[in-house]
Amino acid sequence: MTKGAIVKFRISDVDKVRLEHFADEAGKSVSAIIRCAINETMRGRVAGQQRREGIAKLRRSTNLMLEAFAGKPIDVPRLKEVAAQVRKDAARVLT
Incomplete structure (x- = not known):
């Protein structure tokens, strides 16, 4: 350059x-x-905006996991689905 x-x-x-x-x-x-x-x-991107959005998405998926645990009986297939989403969201935030 x-x-x-x-x-x-x-x-x-x-x-x-x-x-x-x-x-x-x-x-x-x-x-x-x-x-x-x-x-x-x-480009209209506020500093840290992407990270804040990632954290908010992780918070929402974690709340879904808590809801899945609260159900009686626990819906294991749904819990696995939500756990996979939490893992995906966490990876975005932590990398």
Whole structure:
């Protein structure tokens, strides 16, 4: 990638350290992290929105599992179906 224009902006020293640490943990440059954030924002995606949606979906499937356990007698095929969905939703959130 060729170098482009430079944009300067101000952030607190604490936020700068946090950003540098985050970029380091992600194995990316600070510039790459900021470019990604800009692209996501311009697409209308709020930071963390996908994760929040994943967590909400996991919460709903977990509630379905609790409902399946509450039934007497327990509907084992339904419970297996719901457990598979919980596993799928959890994998999305945890990866």
